[in-house]
Amino acid sequence: MLFRIDPSLDETLFAQLVTQVRLAVAQGVLQPGERLPAARELAASLDLNVHTVLRAYQLLRDDGLIELRRGRGAIVTARPAADHAKLLAAIDEVVREARALRFSPEATATLLKEAFSS
Amino acid sequence: MLFRIDPSLDETLFAQLVTQVRLAVAQGVLQPGERLPAARELAASLDLNVHTVLRAYQLLRDDGLIELRRGRGAIVTARPAADHAKLLAAIDEVVREARALRFSPEATATLLKEAFSS
DNA sequence: CATTTGTTCTATCAACACTAGAACAAGTAG
DNA sequence: CTACTTGTTCTAGTGTTGATAGAACAAATG
Structure with missing residues (x-):
């Protein structure tokens, strides 16, 4: 899974990440059961702080798109949107x-x- | 001309004002040549700071919707949008x-x- | 002339995004 | 059981930005 974060946009960093995951889920690029990178790992590869990534993950969890489990990571639970x-x-x-x-x-x-x- | 500013919205105050003027112009509620309230006056009636209103006015001027003249105020220059x-x-x-x-x-x-x- | 009105400047305050580091909890894997 | 992974929670600092405030100024109006 490849994400692009652009700090020059006026959208906040965590919001950009949320949007991209949401789109990937809606388009079926991320399937239910699939695992997102660990927060520390994704933070390193996107050159973000761990907390910024975790904030995005927690928002996605609050919206029911992913499940967060210690030791396991973030697992996609939402189904692709038909429309x-x-x-x-x-x-x-x-x-x-x-x-x-x-x-x-x-x-x-x-x-x-x-x-x-x- | 009546504007409503809601500080509880996540949209910034000056942006709310810009949007409302823009819509009023597009709808023809504000006709070319018509004068907007003086910044100090509008600030008082909306319970905003003068600078906040002026920031909105200057953005509208940069977009070519109004003309700003000292001693005269803000005059609408844009024509109503057809559709x-x-x-x-x-x-x-x-x-x-x-x-x-x-x-x-x-x-x-x-x-x-x-x-x-x- | 006095008045109106926009322009420009400095300054302060609060909220928020982001970063940073640490300790901790709960699950995984050997 | 042990070591490791990973999310959770905490405190704290930094920078940006919206908004407020006040003052002095410039230009047009009447």
Whole structure:
């Protein structure tokens, strides 16, 4: 499993990791029962602090995507989402409309986040 | 013109203001030539600091939505968007799909920004 | 002229992400 | 049983950023 963390993005590091694991699970790249790298190991390979990786893992556990067990690590429990393609399609539609209105990516992202709050 | 700022949201205060002005302009609620409240005045009525309001105004100016002139204030320069409703509808669809997959607002926003770049 | 309004500056405070290190608990593997 | 792995919990420090606050200034208005 390969993850990419980009510290220059405005999304926090642990959130980037959460997003990538979530997508991998949704797409079936990570299957139920499969094991994620140990936190210390992943932290070393991504050049992150262990706590940052663990924070992502714990959020994923709170969302029911993985199970955390001492001595064993993080095991995927969630099943692939049948319709994650619909999300990607909907996002493409937003990008199309936003471009037509000359809305910047940031402005559109802001609108999206506001839509979440209501 | 009426704006609502909610400090309990995770969106920053100045970003909330930017979004609301942007939407008002897109919807034609704010017409070109129309004047926004003076920063000090709006800050008082929204219970914000002047600098917070000015930060929002300056971002809007950088995006070409308003013009800032000393002694005169903030004047709307952008024209209403023909079809902002389609954008809002598309955004709603994204929010629905993202919620179904338990994607966080931030994760979804990140996906959106990535979609913009491709 | 006085007033309005944006501009620029310094400064402080709080929250938060991230890092760091240590000790600990519970499971695994020999 | 022992050694190792791995997550859990704790304290603590650092840096960034949003927001607040106040002051002085510049330019346009009336």
